[in-house]
Amino acid sequence: MKVVDEDVQDIEFVIGELCSNVTRHAHSGAGRFQVTVDYFHDKVVIEVKDSGGGFSFRDVKPVGSIRSDDCGGERFGGFGLYLVEKMSDHVEFNRTEPSGTTVKAEKLLHYISEDDRSDARALNGMSGSSMLSVGH
Numbered sequence: 587m588k589v590v591d592e593d594v595q596d597i598e599f600v601i602g603e604l605c606s607n608v609t610r611h612a613h614s615g616a617g618r619f620q621v622t623v624d625y626f627h628d629k630v631v632i633e634v635k636d637s638g639g640g641f642s643f644r645d646v647k648p649v650g651s652i653r654s655d656d657c658g659g660e661r662f663g664g665f666g667l668y669l670v671e672k673m674s675d676h677v678e679f680n681r682t683e684p685s686g687t688t689v690k691a692e693k694l695l696h697y698i699s700e701d702d703r704s705d706a707r708a709l710n711g712m713s714g715s716s717m718l719s720v721g722h
Contacts, residue, residue, distance in 0.1 A: 588698040596673040597630050600691050603666045604634040610656070612638025612686065627706040629675070630693045637686040643679075 601621065608619045619636040647653055649664040671677050674691040682688045697703040 588702045590696045590698055593693060593696055597632070597693050600632055600670050600673055600693065601634075603670050604632065604689050604691065607666055607689075608634060608636045608638070611641065612636040614638040614686065627695075627709060629695055632691045632693070633688060635682055635686065635688040637682060640681055640685060640687050 601623065605619070605621060608614070612619065614637045616637050619634060622631075622633040622635075624631040624633075646667070647664055649668045650662055651664055652660050653663045655661040670689075670691060673693070675694045676690075676692040678690050680688045680690075695706070697706060
């Protein structure tokens with residue numbers, strides 16, 4: 587089953603960006619977060635869950651604004667979540683109890699051929715779910 591390259595690249599970017607945001611911004615005392623990727627015949631669902639302090643969109647600076655970097659300097663930033671939202675078909679942010687944030691992104695899949703789509707549909711209900719815990 588072959589998914590078009592653009593979908594694969596979008597999924598890779600979304601996973602990388604959401605994990606990068608956790609390591610850069612979550613400040614989790616446990617130093618861990620959870621990544622779950624579920625494959626369905628029509629979509630991939632990515633969920634990244636941390637136990638950091640959480641955030642409010644009111645406090646997020648505008649896309650392209652200057653912000654401090656990890657080395658004490660300044661950088662233009664704020665493109666990550668904007669791009670995650672553009673490359674995904676649905677994104678939701680929820681508070682993780684007792685602390686932290688859970689981000690769920692869905693990407694609809696486009697197949698190279700109808701045969702590939704039919705093969706994926708035949709596997710309907712199967713999930714290639716994998717869970718990964720990563721320290722930061």
